[in-house]
Amino acid sequence: MLTLHCPHCGTLAAETELTAGGEAHLKRFGPGSDDDSFEGYLFMRENPKGVHFERWRHSYGCGKWFIAARCTATLEVFGTYPAQSSAPPQHIRDAITARRPGWGWRDLA
Amino acid sequence: MKRYSVLAIAREALRGHLGWDRAWASPAPRAHYDVVIVGAGGHGLATAYYLGKNHGIRNVAIVEKGWLGGGNTGRNTTIIRSNYLQDPSAAIYEKSRSLYETLSQELNYNVMFSPRGVMMLAQTQHEVRGYQRTAHANALQGVATAYIGPQKVKELCPIIHIDGPRYPVLGALWQPRGGTARHDAVAWGYARACSDMGMDIIQQCEVTAVRQSQGRVTGISTTKGDIACDKLGIVVAGHSGELARMAGFRLPVESLALQALVSEPIKPCMDVVVMANTVHGYMSQSDKGEMVIGGGTDGFNNFTQRGSFHHIEETVRALIETFPMLSRLKMLRQWGGIVDMTGDRSPIISPTPLGNCFINCGWGTGGFKAIPGSGWAMADLMARGTPGPLAAAFGLDRFRAGRFIDESVAAGVAH
């Protein structure tokens, strides 16, 4: 039973208020993209056992989407930030590094 | 190896059961095998078994990071059915179900396949049409199912409340030869048979790297040393993504926690398996008398084998609505497993971008029923290098082509 801080309304939200939205920071590929990129965008997933970035919606709260940095092996939460971000902010990366030195996710570290 | 039988039991009883063989050996790994299977769950063991039995490939090791059968094989709700809609699904699940029919005799290990019948309740007009469609599809696929009315439902399962105020039972898809089996016994039976064929089951052996040269697999590194192999099969539900990463490719897979629970045991009151998808719950009664109940998955990636309790609440609430008597039973135990969900919720039995490396994963919430068929198809793929008819549709390439096998036909809701 997770609790996540909604960075929009500031509430510590229980999982029952939230909807999970899968892997974050996916780059959308549209018409004109090659098969590889399009398949990667729609289907290929990091699915790490460890540090992960994922989308959540505060559905039964403020309705806003945000991104959580979380460990899928321990459920530790490193931080949350608005979904209107194309990459994790530095303070989130620092928070992860403090807890999981040497972490990596896609091309991030 | 000593055969199991009533006579063998009687003989052993007279000498205090001191003469039984080990069900399987626990050898140290050798330096090289023709085939290494990673994952000694039901699917991995069945793959090894059919490699030996159907293809004569017996120089095989099955490596397992924990204890055999300790993943989803040992923590599911044991339902076996093949009443699937899409042709490729129906084919592999029906192959599997038919193998279950004779598995105890074949393995000389009682897996307690109990063809007690599986019914899927239709509780909306949409479901009525959906299950009638499945019944038609099954008739053409050679899967014996029928669409039955509410009175027949009540007859087959008297504890169902068919006149619920919100979701009355309008009918059901009924598969009389569906049922359950004893999950641990399936893993143990295959393990015993593999060991008997001379295969090595290596437990407590975690893979740390997949070794390759010039685009082909050459072996694995493990906590028990390096093991070379000509062909590698990855059959590690829940951890497929981790293994794929070691092998250098990505998968269209997410790992989620799926939960289940059992009640305390009571005297037999339910002879069939019931699945109620509208309210979302399914239940059967084990031979011990426990009501075995399947719950939902969390929506987020989770490797803890623990789920969130509100899913249990929702499941129990739904089942009380359908089976009011359940309210006065008690939950004995709840647990979780890690399931691989693919992009179309159907499994993957496929070659991979790495040569001679094959993968079997993505069985989602329904892998137990598929164990024999999946092993059969995977063994065929690994032996011949190309997928046979059972596996053909389940390749990794389908996502790129958009050729999905989507069983969730209720995705669009009516009106």
Added chain:
Amino acid sequence: MSTRLATGGRLIDRARAVDFTFNGKTLRGFAGDTLASALLANDQMMIGRSFKYHRPRGVVASGAEEPNGLVNLGLGPAFEPNARVTTTALFGGLTAESQNHWPSLEFDIGAINSAFARFLPAGFYYKMFIHPRSFWKHIYEPFIRQSAGLGRAPKNRDADSYEHFHAHVDVLVVGGGIAGLQAALSAARTGAEVLLIEQTAHWGGRAAVDDPVIDGTPAAYWIKTTLQTLESMPNVRLRNHMMGAGLYDHGYALAHERLTDHAPATPGPRHRLWRIRAGRIITATGAIERPLSFAGNDVPGVLLASALRDYIVNYGVSAGDRTVVVTNNDDAYRTAIALVQAGLIVPAILDARPQADGPLVRQARDLGIRVEQGRGIAKVQGRRRVTGVAICAQAGEGAVLEEISCDAVAMSGGWSPVVHLWSHCGGKLIWDEEQAMFRPDATRPPLGADGQGFVQVVGAANGHLRTGAVLADAADAADAAVLADAADAAGGEAPVAQDAEETPMAPVWLMPQGASLKLRQKMWLDFQNDVKVSDVQLAAREGYESVEHAKRYTTLGMATDQGKLSNINGLAVLSSALNTPIPQVGTTTFRPPYTPISMGAIGGAARDALFQPLRRTPLQDWHEAHGATFEPVGQWRRPYAYPRAGESTHDAVIREVKNTRQAIGLLDASTLGKLIVKGPDAGRFLDMLYTNVMSSLPVGRCRYGLMCSDNGFLIDDGVVARLSDDTWLCHTTTGGADRIHAHMEDWLQCEWWEWQVYVANVTEQFAQIAVVGPKARALLEKLGGVDVSKAALPFMHWAEGTLAGIPARIFRISFSGELSYEVAVAAGQGRALWDRLVAEGAALGAMPYGTEALHVMRAEKGYIMIGDETDGTVIPQDLGLDWAISKKKADYLGKRAQERSHMADPERWTLVGLETVDGAVIPDGAYAVGDGVNANGQRVTIGRVTSTYYSPTLGRGIAMGLVLRGPQRMGEVIDIPRLDGSIIKARIVDPVVYDKAGERLDG
């Protein structure tokens, strides 16, 4: 004989006798009794049968760990199977029956299994019942099922109610013994909000029984004053009858409160499930005594030493006149002393340790009790009741030195901390060699959201078995548990208790240590599931070496007590069989709940009418009052049809269709989704969402649109109206409103967040009524106020005005092919409009129609229905909807996906009409077949039926379907098998079978 003593019993009220029945016999106990103590007081030692061998079973424990004492409790709607007698409070009129026997408890046919026990070792069923194959289902399995199962299945609907509570606290303390009380006190003194819960009716735990001295006063006094202090603190809540059931991630705890089990006449819910979020959780759950493994340790009359003491001290009940005590530790001497002090006889204390000489031992000797050291029990005599024990040397193989007659045995194999809650959420254990126990490893706690431990274990649960250490541990932990900045305001000094010296316990896993196979086959580990020492040894021998394998193979610890008594003993036997140290063998996983909790409580109040929210349209009352039959659509219930007296539903549908086509039909369309999309970028946004162009739609006009996922599949459809320059109203399907709203928000917030668009779901703000049929215009004109003429309001236009005095928006759209107006008014005025339409329409022949008539009419017109023609695998191109797919747009959701090879494949199944040659109605869900079979032996299919109805308009069956290259095969006849194998011949035709020219649209 077990009986009630003349004096004693701190928890019972001898002035209040309570009558109850057991197996039809009326018995008498006292208020304050548990069912277990009351049964023992009535010499009902045997109260059940074991699972496998149907061995006689008596109570062995006094609390939640009891494996044997399970009964069918109560009658009718209050019936409950597998009620544990040790945790069932006695009340007047209680009715209990023993379980798992036939025909009676005393004479049980199933006990024949016991005679054949040697043929039924662990896992015997894996090795037999294999041949012949058909016997499993019809003979073997029914036999196994019938003999298993324990309690009866409830038959009635549950008459009780249940509810959920939420609590948010700084500190949750689980367990109301002295450790829990002290921890709560220390935590509360720092100002933290504390919730302290206790599973029984009483506070103080074991200390209340043994009454050690705390702070110079008897423990009973300390408990009372501490409780008073806690009760007086505004930041503390205390709850008894409430068990900590489970611990989950991020500080979530589940507790099960039994409100009326002990007083069934009390109004209100029976159980309450508490969902607690706690900053810190302190578990003070105590420890459970372990049995010893000696032959015959399962015979009724063999009890845990502490349990025997509980029955004496708490309830004034003795299990027997002559009790032999057998132990490997000093604590069991307390039982011997209590027995003698109660005037009962202890013929001997058999201490397996070679030497023991603490104050307790001396006290026992001083009381004249014979103490034998280095001795154990070779065998218990008696079958349904202990009659004596044979003594042997613990060091030997079981040669009998002496037989002692007795009618009870008190055994103690040491104590196991209750670490369940700690383990539920990932806390790890370490093996304490000295005390032979697993206890929590404080360095590897369950981790919370911040990655730090959020659980602390105190007292006996943490491995501290002595009073002084328990209290100090509790005070320390509570200090550490509260927030760092509050630590100064610490919880005060820990109370002081003087503990006498004790000789260390010595682990004893087999008694005697060299017991023969014959004895090992009579040593029970799991009393309920009938797992013996020999079974675990067999499992190890056969290669079931992992603790999980051994557990599952033997069923050790899988009974309703989940191995509270058996796990450690079984593990030790396995460890010895494998010659591997216990910590390396490891433990099985503890899973919630700690003890079973009612399904009713898990479900909570949401049952029957409250099961799920029911969404009601403003016209729902009218539908219900006018005989509608309903179908659930999402959480709505839509009228399916309105059968009249004597009319079948089918006939009603036919009438409704005909009436709508000939006069006027009224449909409650309020459930259709209505999303307002507004903003400078709204048009651009909708162009991405719909396959066609919406930005070009003129104000005042409507356009039909299709929405796809980015994976290309059709997910929804509906009519879009442009309300103003920057505002569009998007209609969705009934089931789609929330889903599509979420879909829009997802794309707006996560992909195109710089676009200026707002979306509002106004579905429930409006009632929407479809007025359909050739006389629809006449009816609206009768109501007056808006010009609805063909010229003023052409097809696919909308107008705003005041209709019958009600502000309304009128859309000229049609899902039936008839002249049709959909009138939207504020929800609160929907009923008024409907009433006017019904009243004014009567003369014109207006009647309501339901969803089935709607379906039939749209199918006659070849209109698709999301969920019928689509199933998540269909793309718009499959449905011949290319006209609604923009070729000009560079991008829309799904466009790239639809370019993939399989989706662009000309061999896809495509929408056509199907006309049966003989006019029959094709069954729902039927497939069209081709020649032969595929590689898997399945019949080749070339299409499927997506919608099929009897058309009252045409007087024959009509259908739509997706057929391989369908549109190129017009006129071809294909085969569609019914389920019975008979073939329906159907001709491929245009999907529109009614008014192809669209002449009726304008009335």
